[in-house]
Amino acid sequence: MKKWTKIILTLVLVGAVTGGIIVYRIFTKPHRDVTTENAIAIKAQALFEAFKNDEAAANAKYLDKAIEIEGEVLDQSTNQDGQLVVNFKTDDAFFVINCTFKTNPGELKPGTTIRFKGICTGYIPDANVVINEGVLVP
Amino acid sequence: MKKIILLAALAIGFTQLNAQKQFGTRNAKVSFIATNDEDVKAVNNEVASRLSDNGQMSFSLLVKGFKFEYAEMQEKFNNDYAESNKFPRAEFKGNISNIKDINFTKDGSYKAIVKGTLTLHGVTKPLTVNGLITVKAGKVSATGKFPIVMKDFNIDASAVTEKVNADINAVYQ
Numbered sequence: 324m325k326k327w328t329k330i331i332l333t334l335v336l337v338g339a340v341t342g343g344i345i346v347y348r349i350f351t352k353p354h355r356d357v358t359t360e361n362a363i364a365i366k367a368q369a370l371f372e373a374f375k376n377d378e379a380a381a382n383a384k385y386l387d388k389a390i391e392i393e394g395e396v397l398d399q400s401t402n403q404d405g406q407l408v409v410n411f412k413t414d415d416a417f418f419v420i421n422c423t424f425k426t427n428p429g430e431l432k433p434g435t436t437i438r439f440k441g442i443c444t445g446y447i448p449d450a451n452v453v454i455n456e457g458v459l460v461p
Numbered sequence: 462m463k464k465i466i467l468l469a470a471l472a473i474g475f476t477q478l479n480a481q482k483q484f485g486t487r488n489a490k491v492s493f494i495a496t497n498d499e500d501v502k503a504v505n506n507e508v509a510s511r512l513s514d515n516g517q518m519s520f521s522l523l524v525k526g527f528k529f530e531y532a533e534m535q536e537k538f539n540n541d542y543a544e545s546n547k548f549p550r551a552e553f554k555g556n557i558s559n560i561k562d563i564n565f566t567k568d569g570s571y572k573a574i575v576k577g578t579l580t581l582h583g584v585t586k587p588l589t590v591n592g593l594i595t596v597k598a599g600k601v602s603a604t605g606k607f608p609i610v611m612k613d614f615n616i617d618a619s620a621v622t623e624k625v626n627a628d629i630n631a632v633y634q
Contacts, residue, residue, distance in 0.1 A: 352533040382549060387525060402506040403490045403630060410487070421487050421507060444525040445549045450509040451487055453523055 355442065358458055360389040362440050367394025367411035367420045374446040375418075382445065390454055391440045392420060396431050407431075409439065410451070421451040428459035482514040482565060484601045484633035491522055491629050493609070495622035501534060503527040510631045512594075512603060516560035518575055520553040520629065542611075542618045543582060551581045553588065563594050570595045575605065584614045592629070602632045 363385065365373075370392060373381040394411035397419055402408050407427050410419035422439050431437060441457025489508035495501035508522040524545035529535040539545040555577015557563065563571040571594045579588040592605030606628050611618045 349531055349533040352531070354532040354535075382546075386546065386549065400488065402488045403632065404504070404506055406506065408488055419487070423488075423507060444507065445523040447509045447521045447523065447550065450521065453507045453526055455507060455526060456528075 355456070357389050357441055357456055362389040362391035364391045364393070367392055368413050370420060370452055371413040371415070371418055374452055378446055378448075385443045386445055388443055389440065390443045391438060391460060392422070392454060393436065393438045394420060395436050396433050398433055399431050409437075411439075417449065419451045421453050422457055423453075423455040424458065425456045426458055431459075484512045484514075486510050486631055486633050489520065489629070489631035491520070491627060493527075493625040493627045496608070496624045496626060497622050500531070501529075501621055501625075503529045503535070503538065508629075508631070510603075510633070512601065512631070512633060514560075514565045516557035518553075518555050518557060518577070518603070520631070522551050523549055524551055525549065542616050542621070548581075548583050551579070553577055553579045555588070555590075557594075565596055565601060568596050568598065573603070573605075579609075581609070582614045582616050586613055590629075600633070603629070604631075605629045 365385075370381075370385070370390070373384070392411065397410040397412040399410075400408050402423065407424045409422045409424070409431055411422065413419060422441060424439075425441075438460035439454065439457050440460050441454040444453045444455060446452050487509050488506055489510040490504065490506050491508050492504040493502065505522050505526040505528070507526045508520055510518070510520045512518050524543045525539060527535070527538065527543075529538065555575045557573045558576050559572070559574050563573060573592045573594045575590045575592050577588060578585050588607065590605040590607045592603055595602045595604075606626060608624055608626050610624050611622065
């Protein structure tokens with residue numbers, strides 16, 4: 324075999340292996356599991372105030388982080404994909420902390436105080452702070 | 462007498478203002494799929510939307526709320542393409558231009574032409590969506606589909622796709 328044929332074959336092989344590894348990683352990398360992460364503990368009202376007072380600072384502190392929130396359940400509903408959603412009360416009647424469960428915690432009655440651990444995706448002014456992919460903390 | 466008429470007119474005016482009906486949800490659904498690769502798709506179930514019977518309509522979502530089937534894609538989408546730390550929100554604000562054709566008190570499916578602006582990745586562009594408003598037993602919902610061309614919003618995702626199709630579904634409370 325000529326020398327350059329060997330080089331080309333080696334390059335093709337290296338390329339194929341690298342490509343294979345990249346594709347393998349894309350399709351097998353697991354999603355974040357919030358239950359194994361250390362969370363920032365905060366009350367629903369305090370989280371709302373942090374975002375209302377300074378969104379940029381609150382984003383730096385809470386965005387994409389695991390949050391363990393404690394608060395009073397305002398209402399419970401189901402989203403279009405069948406996941407359970409709980410809104411936590413704040414002192415602003417139009418503003419809640421909107422929390423989506425990845426595993427169904429069963430019935431949560433309005434007025435009860437619960438703790439929920441999930442990932443904070445941010446703040447929508449005049450509406451809510453969103454935390455999703457969460458679980459009930461016993 | 463004139464005063465009374467004026468007062469009456471004002472009173473009617475106020476009741477009409479108050480009579481304006483608002484519909485809202487915090488959990489509307491927005492999904493998108495790449496036009497050339499159906500593995501590249503994501504869904505966001507935490508979209509805040511408001512609709513008023515005068516035709517005003519708004520959608521606001523958090524880019525980090527898009528969930529992909531594959532974690533690696535989700536990470537790349539947030540870090541390299543949508544830059545969700547820098548631009549955490551996307552927003553649509555608009556008006557239903559044919560609001561007269563829609564009766565929110567009568568069951569039915571109504572075609573809605575929604576004209577407004579879409580803000581994504583820090584860029585605001587005009588957008589018109591042909592949607593559908595459905596009224597059933599007092600419940601109002603809205604659906605619509607539209608394409609998003611990546612480069613219109615300064616998103617360089619050419620390694621993956623030039624265009625995605627977005628799908629919106631809001632069930633109002």
